[in-house]
Amino acid sequence: MSEIKVRVAQPADFPQLIAMVRDFYVEDQIPYIAERVEPGLHTLLDEPSCGAALLLLADDQVVGYITLGWCFSVEQGGRFVLLDELYLGPAARGRGWGRQALALARDWAAGQGAAVIRLEVNHHNAKAKALYLSAGYRDDERDILTLALSGAAGRLHS
Known part of the structure; x- marks a missing residue:
């Protein structure tokens, strides 16, 4: 089994990353609302204090991504990481890379x-x-429950 590598995505990676995000959302039946998703991804790429987007690489080619965000929970002992999205392109599946990607995120x-x-x-x-x-x-x-706050109505999906 070949191994994948990871690198932290930079703002210049946005076009390649957002294309994979769109593919993931279609596949996983998540509404793609550009007005919410694209600024969120820009923030993640521009502000390391929010977390990171990791590009998954095989033979120096991007085959997927992981988004990780910082959160806080008293129950979890303070700051914790939300593994927000994990996506491998169809050609990258069935090789054990999903498990490797989880280890890289960990x-x-x-x-x-x-x-x-x-x-x-x-x-x-x-x-x-x-x-x-x-x-x-x-x-x-x-279960995860969501409440759209004033001014955010329609931007969150249930």
């Missing part, structure tokens, strides 16, 4: 001082959930 988070990584997975994506569980993540048997 290493980045640990290197930044996080003690916990959390993630969410859509109910319809049983294959992704199985990968996460096999990599040591646990199902907390909780």
Whole structure:
């Protein structure tokens, strides 16, 4: 099995990264709302204090990405990392790279001082959930609920 590498995405990587984000959203049935997603990605690329976008590389070619964001929870002991998105292009699947990508995300988070990584997975994506569980993540048997705040109506999906 070949290995993938990772590098932190830079603002100049935005066009390549947003193209993969669009592909991921179509595939995972996530509404792509450019007015929300694109500024969010720019913020992540421009402000390292928010987290990082990691480009996944095989033979120096980008084959996917991971977005990681900083969050805070008393229950989790303070700052933790949200593994927000993990995407491998169709040609990069079935090679064990998803598991490697999770390990690379874990290493980045640990290197930044996080003690916990959390993630969410859509109910319809049983294959992704199985990968996460096999990599040591646990199902907390909780649902994520969302409330759009004033001025944000229509920007968040349920």
